[in-house]
Amino acid sequence: MIQKLITLEKFINKEALSGIILFIATVAAVVVANSSLGQAYYDLWHMPLGINIADHKISMSLTYWIDDALMALFFLMVGLEIKREMLIGELSSVSKASFPIVAAIGGMLVPALIYIAFNTDNPYGFGIPMATDIAFALGILMLLGKRVNPSLKLFLVALAVVDDLGAVVVVATVYTSEIHAEYFLHAGIIYALIWALNFKGVTKITPYLILGVALWVYIHAIGIHATIAGVLLAFAIPIQSKLEERKFINETKRNLEDFENNIDEIPILNHHQIDSLENIAYSYDKVQNPLVRLEHNLHGLSAFFIMPLFAFSNAGVLIDFSSVSQNFMIVLGVVLGLVLGKPIGILGLTYLAQKLKIVKKPDDISWSEILAVGFIAGIGFTMSIFITHLAFMDENIIAAVKLAVFAASFIAAVIGVILLLTVKKS
Template sequence: MLKKFLMIEDFISKEALSGILLFIATVAAVIVANSSWGQAYYDLWHMPLGMTLGEKSISMSLTYWIDDGLMALFFLMVGLEIKREMVIGELSSVAKASFPIIAAIGGMVVPALIYVALNTDNPLGFGIPMATDIAFALGILMLLGTRVNPALKLFLVALAVVDDLGAVLVVATVYTSEIKAEYFLHAGVTYALIWLLNYMGVKKILPYLILGVFLWIFIHEIGIHATIAGVLLAFAIPISSKIDEDKFIEKTRESLDEFEKHRDPIPVLNHHQIDALEGMAYGYDKVQNPLVRLEHNLHGLSAFFIMPLFAFSNAGVIIDFSTIDANLMIVLGVVLGLLIGKPVGIFGFTYLATKIGLIKKPDDISWYDVIAVGFLGGIGFTMSIFITHLAFSDETIIAAVKLGVFAASFIAALIGVMLIMMKKKA
């Protein structure tokens, strides 16, 4: 139990620092975009880059390489988090999972309905207010320190994981370009080979990642957003280790005894001690869970490089409120979806489901806490921006929506923080 708690605390602390970096990267992007360097900023991200594999060439702008390539690694990490939570975490049983699942569903359905109601003639942007930026939300909770009920953090993590799964499904099924069915066979065979590795008990990560690259290429060619390859790969990564903990303890103790038995006054390790160390290193490698190890390795890369880079390359928007006037209903759908739809959906769905006996509210959080988390769930930010680029191609619409996402996320965060601080004072 302590090990699990420490793992969650480490996850939350990294997400918190990532949220701060995201904020800095976003502010920097907006400042640069509205400065004399603005044109150079846009030229940089629209610079074409490509690669050739045999007779096949792939060429995209730098922004698309970040959004389709690096973000595939981010979605790989998201997929690993989802699988971990479903197998051993807060979503591993019906009793644990039911409350955050219902909360997440409400937090996705209501914002989408609000957007569609205001944009019946152009509903494609419904996915934008459905997303929650877990890094920003957890970052705010961590900055509040002891004012925050620890159970609230766990609830937000579980809710955000389910929310991420919903976002993945929307991206996979809705935001796709022209489908090239002939590549389905290539992708299917590649994915089958990945699962074959799992079935054969392969615990090394490298073979999975190599096949994952080919899966990314084939899914990109199909026309489905290539980041989905990351999630599909994550579900196939094995979670069980090569040896169990008891075996590791036994072998490590034997190696440690061997190391101690052959101590000598010479200040250089002898070959018996070196062999003992190699035995411990072998056990260390084999006892680690492949899924958890890969998630741990990706988390720093994602939190401190991929997401800040994504924010800096995508958040730069020229502050021009005339774009909002020209796309008022779209922006209003996004703003009201995040600012009203999220808290209403999260609170409303869980409250009704509890009243009819479908789920049970955890004893360590109150309905007041659920409302506060609902507003923090309205921090869409990077995920909302990501889906904005999938939903629209018109740069004026994208610029207007980004301003709406910034405004709604800021206000939602402010209300969430105020509610938490007011409860503490009371």
């Protein structure tokens, strides 16, 4: 239990720092896009790049390589987080999972309905206000420090994991291009091989990643957004280690004793000591959980490289409010979906579900705090921008939606912080 709390605390701290870096990258993108370097910025991200794999060619702009390839690694990490939480974390039992699941459903459903209500003729962007940027959201809670209820952070993490799962489903089922069914067989065979590694007890990560690249290629060829390959791969990564903890302890103790018993006067390690260290290293590798190890390795890469790069390449938008007026209903749907839809959905559905005795609110969290988290969850930011690029091709609409996401995320964050500080004082 203590180890789980330490792991969660490290996760939250990394997400908080990532949120700050994301903010810096976003501001830098907006400044550069509106400076004399604006055209060079635009040309850089739209530079075409391609690779050939056998007879299959993939050619995309630099931005799409970031959005499709690097973001697949991000979604791999998201999938690992979802699997871990479902197996051993906050979503591992009905009693723990039911409340954040209901909250997340409300936080996705109501914003989508608000958007659709304002855009009945073109509802395709309904996924934009559904998203929550966990890095920014947790970053704000961490900046408030001890003034925030620790249980609220756990609730937000669990809610965000379910929210991520919802985003994965929406991206996989709604935001796809033309389907090329002939590649389903190729993708299916590769995915079956990945699961075969799991069933055979293979805990080395490298074979999974190699097959994961092939899976990404064929899912991209099918027409489904290629980031889904990351999630599918994550679900197949084993969580069981090859060596039991008790056996690891016993073997390590024995090797440490051998190391100590073979100490001599020579100021370098002898071959007996080297063998002992190598045995410990071998056991260390076998006792680690493959899923947790891969998630740990990807977390830093995602938090401090992939997401900031994504933000810098996608957040640059010309501050021209004429695009907002031309697409006012879309902008209104996004802003109201994030600022009002998120808190109404999260608070409203959980309150209704408790009244109907479907779920039970945690005793250490108040309804006022849940409302505050509802507004904090309205920080869509990078995930909303990601879905914007899937939903629309018109650069004018994309620019307007980005401005809407920035404004809505800022408003939601300010209201959420004020409510959290007010709750703490009351």
